[in-house]
Each structure stands twice: as structure tokens, then as C-alpha cells.
Amino acid sequence: MTAWILPDQISDLLPEEARVFERLRRRLTDLYASYGYRLFVPPLVEYAESLRVAGADDLERRTFKLTDAASGRMLGLRADITPQAARVDAHLLGGVGLSRLCYAGPVVHSQAANLLAHREPFQVGCELFGHAGLEADLEIQELALASLDAAGLSSVHLDLTDRGIFLALREQDPGLPRVEGRVLAALQWKDKTALRALQADLRPETLSLCEALVSLYGPATGPGGVIARARAALPQTDAIAASLDRLQAVASSALFARHPGCQVTVDLADLDGWDYHNGIMFSISCPGASDAIVRGGRYDGVGAAFGRARPATGFSLELRSLCALAAHATEADPAAGDPLSIAAPWSDDSGLLARVAELRGKGHVVSYLPRGDLLAFDGPRLEAVSGRWELVGPQRKD
Secondary structure (H helix, E strand, O other): OOOOOOOOOOOOOOHHHHHHHHHHHHHHHHHHHHOOOEEOOOOOEEEHHHHOOOOOHHHHHOOEEEEOOOOOOEEEEOOOOHHHHHHHHHHHHOOOOOEEEEEEEEOOOOOOOOOOOOOOOEEEEEEEEOOOOHHHHHHHHHHHHHHHHHOOOOOEEEEEEEHHHHHHHHHHOOOHHHHHHHHHHHHHOOOHHHHHOOOOOOOHHHHHHHHHHHHOEEOOOOOOOHHHHHHHHOOOOHHHHHHHHHHHHHHOOHHHHHOOOEEEEEEOOOOOOOOOOOOEEEEEEOOOOOOOOEEEEEOOOHHHHHOOOOOEEEEEEEHHHHHHHOOOOOOOOHHHOOOEEEEEEOOOOHHHHHHHHHHHHOOOEEEEEOHHHHHHOOOOEEEEEOOEEEEEOOOOEO
16 A cells, blocks of 8 residues: 555645635634634544434434543544534533634544545534524524635525425424435435335325425525415425525525625525534535535524533535635735745844844745755845845745
8 A cells, every 4th residue: 555645535735725725714714703703623533422413313424433542432533513513602601692603623524425525624614502583594694605705706606495394394204204314315416206216105295295395496586486386385384384484584685685796596405414404504606616615504402412402503614625716815815915935044143033023024924045045046035235134036926
């Protein structure tokens, strides 16, 4: 076995990629701080039971597990940071009222989400605890759109759905939980043939309603809008009516008028996301991406496993994928001015050391080089001129 080969769907970030990656990470966490979200840094590994969420079988399947040599207990490498945020809010912070948390860190998947996905995604996201109203959902969606704006992506497609509709159908058919994964996959691919293959497991009315969900996508409102068609096609239960009311309110929000490059649609069959989601959900796609770049939604009550059930909603994005799409990620931050890549000779001259510190303080990159390499350097370099250390050579940007 060649020692330098990495596992499938695991990759390095090389220096230029890492520079773009880190610049965008800082830009996003600074953005979230401006909205009042506090950064927290959870551990990559925890006891496996701490990473479990009731009913989230997909999360369980994608969690790497190993035995802790110190305690003999089973450990898990986190596959998602949201449950850790719920633990921190419920057990460690325990505050009354709203709690806003943000994070930026790697997760590890034993199974990749799809053929093109990383098995070590770098998750950046925000979670809002303590408010059940749509104001929280809209704040999270606004922040998700602002994240893409910060990366220079303004032409995007935001797709809304509500898992509450599917959960209402599941309550009415005891056979549905047994084949839930297959039903969700058929809905995601809009495959009515695959749904009909489950007719022995589902009640006829459940099968008919699932087939109706496949066709319920497109513009939310207006003539022939999805929500009006859904009200006519789906059972008029309180739970389904509440889901549709939520979708209508969000789709009609003034938020999207502030993002004219954002196309908003509703797709009631698009339930792709973690199984712990239990209300309004959304995904955001961008030109050039093979999959949604942002996913988020409601997960009320997940903190119950940690002693405190709270309303909760949030989103996460995969930073590697975002970097590949970001139009402006390689631009210098305005506050840094025009950073230069400068060479300097190795020396303990106090004047030189002071000049290097000054330039680095202004955001420039200063690297020491041996004398021979310094003379061959084709960019700006520091040289002693009349007793002062001055920049000479082309003043080009990094």
C-alpha cells in the first residue's frame, strides 16, 4: 500500500486552497457574530450515546465508532455538529430565552452523503434555540443567504418544504415507519414507480398521498401555486394545515425581496436532510453545484435527550464546497488594504525586525529568505537604504 494515498472521498487542502478556505471561514464567523451568534467549539469525539438523536437513524449510520482505551466505552466521531449545539444549549448554557450559537469545524462520515461528497466535511453553521415562531426560521434563512452573499454568490435557489406533512402521514399509517427510508428516497427522486412497489406495506390512501407529494413542487403562491394545490390534494388535518400555513407565511416574507437574486420555490417531496428535522426545512442551491450548498430547518425538542427540550432551528453549509463556488473568496478583505507578499533577509537587526513587525501588522505577508534567494525574488523585498529598511522591487499584490 502506497503510504501517501488517502481514503476515498478524503482529501487535503493545499496551501492556496487553505488560504481561501480560512479567509472565508473568518468572514463567515465574523458575519454570524454581527447577528449575535456566539462561536463555540465542541470536541470531535464524544461518547457515542451523546451523539445519538432519537429517531435519527441516518445520523447513527454515518457516525464512526471506536472503543475508548481509557474507559472501555464506545466513542463516536461526530457526523454533525447540530446535536452538539443542542447539548451545549440544554446542559451547559441553560439560559432562559433565546440562545444563538455558531460553529466551524470538521465532521466525519462513515458513509458519504453522495458520490461527490466529502467524508470529512467542514461544517459551518448557526443554531437558534428558544423561539418557536416563524421569526426564528426567517432569521436563519436570512443568515444562510447572507453567508452566500459573503462568498459572492447572489444568484441562488431556495427550496422550502415542511417535514410536518410527512410526519402527519406517518402518524396515520403504522406501516410507513417500517419502509420510511425507501419512501423518502422515492419522494426525493420523484419516483412513483418505486412508491407503487411499496403498496403491500402502505395503506392505499397513504400511497396515494405520497404520489401526490411527488407532483407538489414549483412556485409557492399565485395561480397554480404549490400551496393552493396542496390544500386541495392533501387531508385537511390540523397538522397539515399548520405546515402549509407556515410555508405560505415564509414564502411570502419580505426577506426575499431583499435578495432579488434568490428564486424561491416549494417542493413537498424534497425531505432530504437529517431525520431529526421535524418542521419547516429549506435548502439552497447555486449554479455549478451538484447538490444543495446549504441545508437547514426545524428540530424542536432534540435537546430533550440532554435534559431540556427547546424550540430550535438552524442551518449548516459545507465550507469546502462553498470555497469551490465562491466568486469573491480570493479577494482581499477591505480592512486589510492591499496585502503584499514581501521578502526580507534573515537578520537580528533591530530596525529590520521592527519594520517586519510593522508590515505584518498592516496585513502584509513577510517571509525571510537566504541572501541568494532574496536577490532572485521578483516581488517587493526589504533592503537597507541609507540606514533605513525600505521596500524595493515590484509592489505587486499577493
